[in-house]
Amino acid sequence: MPHRSDPSAHSPVLPSRDAVAATLRVAGCVFAEDEADLILAAANGDPSAVEGMAARRAAGLPLELVVGWAEFAGLRIFVEPGVFVPRRRTEFLVEQALTLAPDASVVVDLCCGSGAVGAALTVALGAADLHAADIDPAAVSCARRNVASLGGHVHQGDLFDALPARLRGRVDVLAANVPYVPSDEIALLPAEARDHEPRVALDGGADGLDILRRVAAEAPGWLAPGGHLLIETSPRQAPEALSAFIESGLEASLAVCRERAARVVTGRRP
Structure with a gap:
């Protein structure tokens, strides 16, 4: 009987919270664990999205622009690159x-x-x-x-x-x-x-x-x-x-x- 490989074995693996936090910590992010949680949530289970967002954050892009929103007065405010991030x-x-x-x-x-x-x-x-x-x-x-x-x-x-x-x-x-x-x-x-x-x-x-x-x-x-x-x-x-x-x-x-x-x-x- 021919061997059938498991397609899931070749699927990208979602980076763990610890792995994302380690990447951010090396880049100097003080709240690396908290930021890792936000990135994982924003990526919605997409491993490539997690890797891309972690890389952009490690390169210095503000976290709010990485995940696409900023918290302000209890609201989730949409932000995007090229726009001032509300303080x-x-x-x-x-x-x-x-x-x-x-x-x-x-x-x-x-x-x-x-x-x-x-x-x-x-x-x-x-x-x-x-x-x-x-x-x-x-x-x-x-x-x-x-x-x-x-x-x-x-x-x-x-x-x-x-x-x-x-x-x-x-x-x-x-x-x-x-x-x-x-x-x-x-x-x-x-x-x-x-x-x-x-x-x-x-x-x-x-x-x-x-x-x-x-x-x-x-x-x-x-x-x-x-x-x-x-x-x-x-x-x-x-x-x-x-x-x-x-x-x-x-x-x-x-x-x-x-x-x-x-x-x-x-x-x-x-």
């Missing part, structure tokens, strides 16, 4: 917005990137009219995947130029996670950001405040009476950021979360 510290901006405007009905997520901030606000608020905007086509495409199911609208363009004119004077929450890294400090960022995220999402000009100043100057015309502008900033930039808000006619204050190293400048339209 967990930015959850503080969302929390501040919800504290200041718990009944907001019109929300704008400016410089939206993946749309994480707008998505988190909309889920928490319930029935808010969400508009997200970014100048980067890749970010706009990604944001649409994250907010379409929430009934949100995504627009492409330079800051307020992207928004429908009908929103003027009606925005309750204007969240703008603008780029705020000074141009000459981009090279000092961790490789994950420096090499794998778009410069347009990081570079805030000479002192890091170019985009913030533009947003603060135009925001009062878009905010509803009593509406709030919220922008994340750094400890060094906070005083100048506050001044920009005040100069635009907003009632400004600074909120700080030391645990997450987060600072958010808030401005209320009187």
